[in-house]
Amino acid sequence: MTGDTVDGPVRTNGTLVTLGTPDFKSYVQYGDIYKVPGYGNPNFESGSAQLSQSDINSMNMSMIASQYSKQINTAIASPSNISNYSTPVGLDLSGVYNNLVNQLWKDYGFSYSNNYKWKSGGSYTLSTLVKMFKNDFHSWASDSGYIDQNGNILWNKLPSVIYNDYNNVISAIYGIPSLQVTFSPGNSGSNANTITISYGIDTSNAISAIDHLRTDVNMYSYKYNLYSIGPYLSGNYYPNYYNPNVYDVLVGYANPQWQKLLQINPANSVPGNSTLTIESGSNQLLGLSNGSGPITFNFNGVIKTTSDLVIGDGTDQIVSGKYTLYTTSSSIINGNIIYNYANQLFGANSSKNNWTNSPVSTSQVAQIRLATGTDALNIVSNYDIALSNNMPQYAKIMASLYAFNGTFWYPNYANAQWNRNTGQLFEFGSMAQYEGGQLFGTYSGNSLITGYHLYYAFDWRNLSGMPSNMYGTPSAQGKALLLAVRTTF
Known part of the structure; x- marks a missing residue:
């Protein structure tokens, strides 16, 4: 717009x-x-x-996703095996999810009657929440005329994005035992970040997934809204559905209390030699024996998980090095993400407030592109990549974003204003998503009234695989995204 x-x-x-x-x-x-x-x-x-x-x-996106999945799985290893690799290798944390559920939260659930706290013997386990959602969605499909005579949902009559949204919600609910990734300045003399990975119960991705489904249902102007799994619209009330619903339970849960799982401390740069330091009590979650000390390995910057992913803790994340964060579920970005070389260019000293608290200009984009920085980040999700509700007015995301069966969006787009003003979202990198759309703001006529104006700036380093020694980016090694860009010239 x-x-x-x-x-x-x-x-x-x-x-x-x-x-x-x-x-x-x-x-x-x-x-x-x-x-x-x-x-x-x-x-x-x-x-x-x-x-x-x-x-x-x-x-198409399914082809890109298939190529990417094959590529990423050749570049990672479990924590128990990473020290056996002489070539750079990434960290596969897929097993952590199962260990979290089996060891810590097997019999736990949400309690609707006790301030939604996560506690033993709670009313709603993950599987119970998924069952509630499926039942509610089936009721909506039935009311809307999308059920056959055998009681099956007529998916072929619904847009494919609705089907993807449905699967996204289920994946995000099961992914509620989440991982959080934060970046902090490296050790003395290091040109790379210390990465901290924590675990906790976080419902933000699941809430965003339901919001996305409801948004798409509304956009397609179906006769019936998904009242049963989200906030009611004024004048519409179905008391039989209110028992409570999945959305109520998820929204009612308090902010997660993150517990550290591990830290990765690079010796100098990434890819390069790094030390994996395991937090006390986390050995079993990582599939390691008790008493395992720090593990030295050649880290290629790739981290894979099957849990929902939370990137950042609400503060500015300064990325120094080359990284890929990949989840088979959904991701949410919580705060600005800025490459270190860009931060040095514009904001390391007294001008930092101008960098974080003002919109990006065309001249600044030109300076970023002329800089010789090598910092890079890929954020890759099988489903959505969302922005948290507490993003600043002038949001900065410096990363390449890939949402194979979902979208990159801002769930709070219909409500967000800053002192009654709109904002700017600056995204520097590249982007591939199954579904696009006006999911960052609302407008009257051709004027924005809530949310963000968008400034997408392509990182031309992607044309060479950004860079050739970075593992995990779908544009590396002449793969699909690189070909997609080249076909435009």
């Missing part, structure tokens, strides 16, 4: 919807285009073209 800037090549296999005069600085390809009548036209500075059906068939 008017006020949004996309500074890099764009491709969508679906329909590009434009409102007013958004500025596209590089070449744009689309399956179809819809210009909202009466509100101007998009500015395609470098031209645009419609994709043929053969073009669309040649490049």
Whole structure:
């Protein structure tokens, strides 16, 4: 929409919807285009073209996701095996989720009657919450006429995004035993971050997943809303559904109390020699014997998990080094993410407040691109990547984002204002997502009234695999995303 800037090549296999005069600085390809009548036209500075059906068939998210999954699994190992690798290797924490559930929370659940606290003997276990959600969704589908004579949901009559949203909710509920990743300045003389990974009960991804499902249902203007699994709209009330619902239980849970699982301390840079320090009492969660000391290994920067992922703790995350965070579930970003070389360029000294508390300009983007920084971060989710509700007015996300079966979005887009003003979301990197959409703000006419104007700036380092020694990025080694970019020229 008017006020949004996309500074890099764009491709969508679906329909590009434009409102007013958004500025596209590089070449744009689309399956179809819809210009909202009466509100101007998009500015395609470098031209645009419609994709043929053969073009669309040649490049899709399922292909990219399949290639990525195969690639990432060749670059990781469990904590018990990482020291056996002479070449750089990533950290596979997939087993931590099962250990968390089996060892700590097997018989625990949410209690609706006791301030939603997570406690032994609670009313709602993870499987119970999923069953509640499935029942509620089935009731909605039945009310809406999407059930066959055998009681099965008619998925072929619903958009594929609804099916993906449905699976996203289930995955996010099961992923509630979550992992949090934070970055802190490296040791003396180090050019890389110390990474801290903690575990806890976090419902934010599951709440966002339900919000996303409800948003898509509303966008498709179905006759019945999902009242039973989310906040009621005024004038609509179905008392038989209120027992309470899944959304009530999730929203009622207090902020998580994170417990440290491990720290990764690089000797100098990433990829490179690093030390894995295990927090006291965490050996069994990592599949290690008691008394295991620090593990020295050649860390390639990749961390994989099957839990929901929370990135950041509400403070600015300064990324120094090269990393990939990959979850087979969903991710939520909690605070700014800024590359160290960009922070040094604009904000390491007295000008920091200008960097964090003001919008990014075109001239600043040019300076970032001219800098010789090598810091890089990939955030990759099988489903959504969401922004937390407490993001600042001028949010900065410096990372490449991939949501294979979901979207990158801001769940609070319909309510967010800062002193009655809107904000700017600056995203520097690259992006691939199954579903796009106006999920960052609301507007009246062609004016933004809540949420963020968008400034997407492509990181041209992606064209060379960003960089060649970085493991895990889907653009590495001439893979699908690199090919997708090259086809635009």
